[in-house]
Amino acid sequence: MDDRTRIAELEQQLAMLQARVEHIQRTDATPFLASVLAAVPAFITRLDADLCIKYMNRVSPGVSKADLIGAQLLDFVAPEYVETARSCIEGVMETGRPDSYRADGIPMNGRVGHYDVQVTPVSEPDGSLGALLITTDITDSRLGAEELAHSRQRLQVVVGATRMGLWSLDMKTRAMRWDARTFEIFGVTTTPEWADYVTDAVHPDDQARIRREQEGWLQKSRFVSTPHRIVRPNGDVRWVQMTASNHFDEEGTLARVVGGHLDVTEQRGLEDELRETQRREAVGALAGGVAHRFNNLLTAIIPSLEFLRDVVDAEHVPVVDDATHAGHRAAKLVRSLAAYAGTRRPTGGESHAVGPIVERAVDVFRRDLHEGVEVTVAIEDDVPPIGCDPGAIGLVVSNVLANTRQVLPSVPGPTLIRVEVRCLDGEVCITVEDDGRGYSEEEQRSIFQPFFAARRGRGEGGLGLATADAIVHEHRGTIEVESAEGRGTTMTIRLPVADAMAHDERPRTPVEASHADREHLRVLLVDDEELVRKVVLRTLRDAGHKVFAVDNDEDAKYVLTQHPDVDLLLLDQSTPTGTHSSFVAEVRERCPAARILYFTGHDVSREMAAEVDGVVQKPISRSSLLEAVTRAIDMPPVLADSAE
Incomplete structure (x- = not known):
C-alpha cells in the first residue's frame, strides 16, 4: 500500500472519530451521568493501584477536591x-471480587465520621485493576442507634426499678404482646x-x-x-x-398502643397505712378531748351513785349498783378508746x-364466769x-x-381456760388458751379490728382486741392468734424484757411532814370542772x-398564801390557766412538805409524773380516792428543782 492510500485511510478514520465525538457531545449521556453522580448521597471514589484517589463525585462541606x-x-x-481498609481494598483488586468494610474517618471540621464502604474492582487502561469505593456516611444513623441503645438501657433501668410490665397492642390485628413482667403481674401464661x-382480669368491684x-x-x-x-387465676x-401512649398513622387512624402495667400493691398498702395513721391521729385528738370530758362526768357520776347507795332503800340498791356498774363500763370504754387511738403513753422505762398483773386480771375475770368454766394460771419461776x-x-x-x-x-359445761406466763427467747410470753369453738381463717384476719365480735354475731363486741393490739404494739411487742373452728383458740402476747438500766426517778426529800393526823388533812383541789369539785x-x-x-x-396560789400549811394538792392537769411545771415548782418552794398529785383523765408522761408525788386517774370511786390521798401522805415528797 502506498503512502497516499495510507493517508486516505487515516483521514477517513479520523473523520469517523470526529463524527463519533460530535455525536457523543450532542447526546446528554455525559451530563446525565454527572448529574447522577452528583445526586447520589454516597461518596463515589476511584482509586488507582497505589490506593491514590483519582476521582470523587462529591466531598464534605468545607473540604476541597483539590486537597x-x-x-x-x-x-x-x-x-x-x-x-482493615487496606486489607479489604487490596483483596478486591487482587481477587476481582467486591467486598465491604466499616471505618471511622479522621476528624474533619471537628467531627469524626462513621462510614460504611462498598468496594468493587475497576479495570484501568493498562489492564490492571483499580478500585471503586461507594462510601455511605452512617454517622447520624450510628449516633441515632447509639442513642436508641442508651434509651433502651435507660428504659430497662426504669422498668427494672419500677418493675413495670410492658405491652403493645396492634389496632389492625388487635394482637397484644406482653413482656415477661406483665405475665408475672397478672399470674398468667x-x-x-x-x-x-376488664372481664377477665379486673376485680368485679372495679x-x-x-x-x-x-x-x-x-x-x-x-x-x-x-x-x-386485678384477680389472678x-x-x-x-x-x-x-399507662399507655396511642400512636396514629398519617391519616389520623389509631395504629398502635404501647403501654405498661405497674403493680402498686405495696404502695397501696403504704397509703392505707398512712390513712390509718392519719385516722388514728384524728381519732386520738378527738378521743383525748372526749376522754377528758367523759372522765370528768364519770368522776361526778360514779361517786355520786356511791353516795346514793348509802341512803336509798334496800329495794333500790340493785338499781344503783347497776348504774354504778354501767359507769365503770363506760370508764373502761373511754380507756379503750384512748388506747386504740394511740393516745396512751406506756411507761416503758x-x-x-x-405475774401479779396477770393474776389480778384473772381474778377479776373469774367473777363473771358461768358455772363449769375453770381458769388455770401457770407462772414460770424467775420470769424477768x-x-x-x-x-x-x-x-x-x-x-x-x-x-x-x-x-x-353456749351450753354450760366443763370448759377450761389456761393462762401461762414464761420467758422465751428474750421475751416474756403470756399465753391464753381455751377449748371453745375457735375462729375460721377469715375471722382470724380481722379479729383485731374494732367491733369484730359484734359484726360476727358473737356478742356485743367493742374495742377489746383492737385495744389490746394497739397497747401491745406501743410496748414494742406482738400479739398472735392461732385457732381453728371446733378446736379452740390460743392467743400469745410477746413483750420485750425490761432494759437493764437505772430508772430516772426524782430524789425525795426527808422533810418532816406537818400533818400529824392523817384523818384531818388540809387539801387544795384545783379543777376547772364544777361537778368534779363538788363530788x-x-x-x-x-x-x-x-x-x-x-x-x-x-386562785390556788392565793389559797397557798393564806394557808401555807396545806398537806396535799389535787391538781387537774388540764386547767385552762398556768403552766403546771412552773406551778408545781412554786408550790414546792412555798410548801415543801405538801404532797402533789395530778388528778386527771389524761395519760401522763413519765417526765410529768416525775414532777409530782403521784397520779390519780379519773374517773375514780370514793374509796379509791381516799386510798390515793392516804398513800400520797405516807410517802416523802419529791425534791423541788431548787433543791437539787
Whole structure:
C-alpha cells in the first residue's frame, strides 16, 4: 500500500472519530451521568493501584477536591481502621471480587465520621485493576442507634426499678404482646384479648369504673388509668395502674398502643397505712378531748351513785349498783378508746413483774364466769420484769380473757381456760388458751379490728382486741392468734424484757411532814370542772378533811398564801390557766412538805409524773380516792428543782 492510500485511510478514520465525538457531545449521556453522580448521597471514589484517589463525585462541606485528588485514601482513615481498609481494598483488586468494610474517618471540621464502604474492582487502561469505593456516611444513623441503645438501657433501668410490665397492642390485628413482667403481674401464661381485659382480669368491684374509663382511653394521645384491682387465676388480688401512649398513622387512624402495667400493691398498702395513721391521729385528738370530758362526768357520776347507795332503800340498791356498774363500763370504754387511738403513753422505762398483773386480771375475770368454766394460771419461776404501764398490760390481759368468753360453748359445761406466763427467747410470753369453738381463717384476719365480735354475731363486741393490739404494739411487742373452728383458740402476747438500766426517778426529800393526823388533812383541789369539785369536796369532807376547791392556778396560789400549811394538792392537769411545771415548782418552794398529785383523765408522761408525788386517774370511786390521798401522805415528797 502506498503512502497516499495510507493517508486516505487515516483521514477517513479520523473523520469517523470526529463524527463519533460530535455525536457523543450532542447526546446528554455525559451530563446525565454527572448529574447522577452528583445526586447520589454516597461518596463515589476511584482509586488507582497505589490506593491514590483519582476521582470523587462529591466531598464534605468545607473540604476541597483539590486537597483529595492524588492523595492516599488511607491518610483520611482513622489509624485504628487503616489495616482493615487496606486489607479489604487490596483483596478486591487482587481477587476481582467486591467486598465491604466499616471505618471511622479522621476528624474533619471537628467531627469524626462513621462510614460504611462498598468496594468493587475497576479495570484501568493498562489492564490492571483499580478500585471503586461507594462510601455511605452512617454517622447520624450510628449516633441515632447509639442513642436508641442508651434509651433502651435507660428504659430497662426504669422498668427494672419500677418493675413495670410492658405491652403493645396492634389496632389492625388487635394482637397484644406482653413482656415477661406483665405475665408475672397478672399470674398468667397467655395474653388475653384487649376487649376482654376488664372481664377477665379486673376485680368485679372495679369493673364498672374501669369500663367507663376504657371508653376514653383510645381517644387520647396518652392515658393513665386509676389504680384498680386485678384477680389472678389463683385468687390473689393485686393493685395495678396502667399507662399507655396511642400512636396514629398519617391519616389520623389509631395504629398502635404501647403501654405498661405497674403493680402498686405495696404502695397501696403504704397509703392505707398512712390513712390509718392519719385516722388514728384524728381519732386520738378527738378521743383525748372526749376522754377528758367523759372522765370528768364519770368522776361526778360514779361517786355520786356511791353516795346514793348509802341512803336509798334496800329495794333500790340493785338499781344503783347497776348504774354504778354501767359507769365503770363506760370508764373502761373511754380507756379503750384512748388506747386504740394511740393516745396512751406506756411507761416503758419502769420495770414491773408480769405475774401479779396477770393474776389480778384473772381474778377479776373469774367473777363473771358461768358455772363449769375453770381458769388455770401457770407462772414460770424467775420470769424477768418488763418495761410497761402495768395498767395498760392488765387491760390487754383482761381484754384477751374477755374475748374467750365470746367463743365459749353456749351450753354450760366443763370448759377450761389456761393462762401461762414464761420467758422465751428474750421475751416474756403470756399465753391464753381455751377449748371453745375457735375462729375460721377469715375471722382470724380481722379479729383485731374494732367491733369484730359484734359484726360476727358473737356478742356485743367493742374495742377489746383492737385495744389490746394497739397497747401491745406501743410496748414494742406482738400479739398472735392461732385457732381453728371446733378446736379452740390460743392467743400469745410477746413483750420485750425490761432494759437493764437505772430508772430516772426524782430524789425525795426527808422533810418532816406537818400533818400529824392523817384523818384531818388540809387539801387544795384545783379543777376547772364544777361537778368534779363538788363530788371531791363532799368525799373528802365526809372523811374529815378540810378542803379548799378552786378552778385555776391563780386562785390556788392565793389559797397557798393564806394557808401555807396545806398537806396535799389535787391538781387537774388540764386547767385552762398556768403552766403546771412552773406551778408545781412554786408550790414546792412555798410548801415543801405538801404532797402533789395530778388528778386527771389524761395519760401522763413519765417526765410529768416525775414532777409530782403521784397520779390519780379519773374517773375514780370514793374509796379509791381516799386510798390515793392516804398513800400520797405516807410517802416523802419529791425534791423541788431548787433543791437539787
